[in-house]
Structures are given as C-alpha cells and as structure tokens.
Amino acid sequence: MTQITSLLRPAYLAPAFLAIVTLVLGTAAAAAEAPRDVVFDVYRNGSAFGxxxxxxxERQDGQLEVDIDIALRVGFGPVTVFRYEHEAEEVWNEGELVSMTAETLKEGRRQRFSLVRDAEGRFVKDGETIDPLVPSSHWSGYMAGLPAVLNTETGEPMPVEIEDLGMSExxxxxxxxxxxxxxMTGTLSVDLWYDETGRWVGCAFTIDNQNIQYRLRNA
Structure with missing residues (x-):
C-alpha cells in the first residue's frame, strides 16, 4: 500500500482539510491526550484479509509513540499463498517525526530500516541524510506543499499526487x-477518509484486480 508515486499539488487540499490535519498533529504535539487507536479489519474482494x-x-517525556502493525494473509486451509506483514514505531514530538523504525515482510523477503531526526532537523537513515518528510502511514494525513512523503516500507522519499474529493460517506x-x-495516486491509487477530528477512518484500493477495503473496527 505504501508503494505509491507521483507529485503533491498544494491547490488540491482545501483549507478545511488542512485544519483537520493541523488538529491531529496539534493534539499529538500537545501530548495532553494521545489520539484514539485506529484498528481496521481488512477485506479482499469481500473476504477477511487481515x-x-x-x-x-503518550510517553513520560511527552512524546507520542505510534505503533503500527499490519498483518495480511491469503490461504487455503493451512497453506498460505500470500503473506504481508509490516511493523513500525514512530515517535513524534511537537508535531514532528523524530524517529522511526520499520520492518516489512513482502514477497517472502524482509526489509528493515531506522531513522532519527538530527540537530539540523534532517533525517539520518543508515548513515544517509535526507530531508524530513511525513511518513506514508496515513494516520496523520497529508498537508499541501510537500514534494514527497516518506515510504514506510523502504525509508526512501516517495513523490505522490493528492486529490481532494471533498466530503463523502x-x-x-x-x-x-x-x-x-x-x-493518493501514483503506481497505485488509494482512497483515504478522515473524520471531522482528523482521525483516519477509511481506506480502499485495487491491486492486481483485487479490491482491498478497510473497515474501521473501533469507530
């Protein structure tokens, strides 16, 4: 889901949505109360997928820890024919991502990376310095004007195009x-929904003729 490419266009995001995103990150930064957990049941062509x-x-130092777990599987009885797993830990402080570690199992191969924000505000990943970007973990939303997001599978910059479709059910x-x-459109087109508080509440995309639908469990 994170392998999505093209270019952000600032005009696409309406002021109302920017306010929603600001509210989400502002709440996290204040650390007065951690955001509500988000748990989705994932369906593939209408069948349970993971x-x-x-x-x-909220950490004792006031930073916000975000733990992400994705587990998707297709099988026939005890035989697994498809398996995808992704685990990540993001740490945020005053609305900024300060560190991240992630491990992904995809197509039978595991990939890991970690990064940390340095004193100059840039990300350092495996000794390489890159400009700071919003991670493609979706929960925090996407603000206008960004040239790319951070691919949470690879830790690499990933250009994207965001289209604002307004309010929908x-x-x-x-x-x-x-x-x-x-x-969000690129090599894959992903639809995302956020409620009036900025909470991530929906996701849908199609890949290899498979329709993937997220349904928020703890609505």
Missing part, C-alpha cells in the same frame, strides 16, 4: 460516516 492497527501511547464497523475524502 488487520491494520495504529496504536498511540465511508463504511465503518459502526455504520456509514461522513468523512473528508482524499485520493
């Missing part, structure tokens, strides 16, 4: 809700 969870913890475990609808 889970995508984002859980938040998305299905959750508690029924349909109205939410702000964005489309």
């Amino acid at each position: 889970e995508h969870a984002v859980r938040f913890t 998305v299905e959750t475990g508690a029924g349909p809700v109205m939410a702000w609808h964005l489309r």
Whole structure:
C-alpha cells in the first residue's frame, strides 16, 4: 500500500482539510491526550484479509509513540499463498517525526530500516541524510506543499499526487460516516477518509484486480 508515486499539488487540499490535519498533529504535539487507536479489519474482494492497527501511547517525556502493525494473509486451509506483514514505531514530538523504525515482510523477503531526526532537523537513515518528510502511514494525513512523503516500507522519499474529493460517506464497523475524502495516486491509487477530528477512518484500493477495503473496527 505504501508503494505509491507521483507529485503533491498544494491547490488540491482545501483549507478545511488542512485544519483537520493541523488538529491531529496539534493534539499529538500537545501530548495532553494521545489520539484514539485506529484498528481496521481488512477485506479482499469481500473476504477477511487481515488487520491494520495504529496504536498511540503518550510517553513520560511527552512524546507520542505510534505503533503500527499490519498483518495480511491469503490461504487455503493451512497453506498460505500470500503473506504481508509490516511493523513500525514512530515517535513524534511537537508535531514532528523524530524517529522511526520499520520492518516489512513482502514477497517472502524482509526489509528493515531506522531513522532519527538530527540537530539540523534532517533525517539520518543508515548513515544517509535526507530531508524530513511525513511518513506514508496515513494516520496523520497529508498537508499541501510537500514534494514527497516518506515510504514506510523502504525509508526512501516517495513523490505522490493528492486529490481532494471533498466530503463523502465511508463504511465503518459502526455504520456509514461522513468523512473528508482524499485520493493518493501514483503506481497505485488509494482512497483515504478522515473524520471531522482528523482521525483516519477509511481506506480502499485495487491491486492486481483485487479490491482491498478497510473497515474501521473501533469507530
């Protein structure tokens, strides 16, 4: 899901959505209260496919820890024919990503990376310095004007195009809700929804003729 490419266009994101994103990151930065956990049941062509969870913890030092776990599987009885796993830990301070570690199992191969923000505000990953970017973990939303996002599978910059589709209805475990609808387009087109508080509440995309739908469990 994170392998998505093209170019951000600032005009696409309406002021209302920018306010939503600011609210989310502002809440995290203040560390007065961690955001609510986000847990999705994931479906492939209508059948159970796995889970995508984002859980938040306020640390004693006031930083926000974000733990991300994705586990997707297709099998026939005990035989697994497809397996995808992704685990990541993000640490945020005052609305900025300060460190991240991630491990991904994809196509039978594991890939790991870690990065940390240095004193100059840049990311250092495996000895390489790169400009700081918003990670493609989706929960924090995407602001206008960014030339790229950080690919959370590889730790590399990833250009994207964001299209603002306004308000639309998305299905959750508690029924349909109205939410702000964005489309991220590149090698893959991903639809994302955020509610009035900025909470990530929906996701859908198609890959290899497989329709993938996220349904928020803890709505």
